[in-house]
Amino acid sequence: MKITAQEEYGLRILLRIAGCKDKEGLSIPKLSEAEGLSSHYVAKLTRVLRMAKLINSTPGYKGGYILARPASEIVINDVLKALGGVLFDKRFCGLHAGSLRLCTNSVDCSARSLWQMIQVTMDQLLNQITLADLLSTEEQSNQRLRFVLDQATGRVSLSV
Numbered sequence: 452m453k454i455t456a457q458e459e460y461g462l463r464i465l466l467r468i469a470g471c472k473d474k475e476g477l478s479i480p481k482l483s484e485a486e487g488l489s490s491h492y493v494a495k496l497t498r499v500l501r502m503a504k505l506i507n508s509t510p511g512y513k514g515g516y517i518l519a520r521p522a523s524e525i526v527i528n529d530v531l532k533a534l535g536g537v538l539f540d541k542r543f544c545g546l547h548a549g550s551l552r553l554c555t556n557s558v559d560c561s562a563r564s565l566w567q568m569i570q571v572t573m574d575q576l577l578n579q580i581t582l583a584d585l586l587s588t589e590e591q592s593n594q595r596l597r598f599v600l601d602q603a604t605g606r607v608s609l610s611v
Contacts, residue, residue, distance in 0.1 A: 462487060462527075462532040462585075468506055469522045471580050476508075476515035496534075503533030522586055528577035538570050552556045576603055 464482055471477045479497065483490045500506045505525060506516045518525065579599045585592050588591055600606075 452475040454514075455535045457496065457499070457579065458535040460486065460492070460530055461488065461500060462530055464493065464496050464507060464524075465500060465518075465530060466580060466585055468479055468516050469518055469525075471515075471517070471587055473515075474509075474517070475511070475513050476506075476517035478515040481598075499534060500530075503529070505530060505533060518582075523581050525582040527582065527585070528574055530582070530608040531577065538566065539571065579603070 452489065463486055467482055467485055468477055477485075479490050479493050482488075482497070484495045486493070488496075497506065497508075501508060503517070504519050507519045509515055509517055576599060579602075583596045587595075
């Protein structure tokens, strides 16, 4: 599994917008400069984020982008699904049938069980993490994310 450039840069742009204290938000040129991305690519990513109702644009000459709701209400799973989709869904088997109309394993597929398990596990973890959890230092975010992982796996974390 790979994290796509769109998912990585889209999340980084969303974090920049979330960290902005200016009520007009951040403009495409400012986001472009801050992340070292082309204005065209930033415009594409902000469009995806806006269509997913994660950000809103502010009007006017000094307008930019702001969060559509508080960072504590923006779930990372929703962000990643908006930017890149899911690893596995009901359409998966139909899209991977090879040269046949139906997959040769459509009735009895152990691989499908694996992909479903991975998707469910990822959803459970990513549904517990909000944008606000990532708006801190790497060390603080790491502690929060370890806590979420430990809760999900039933492990007791000894690190503080």
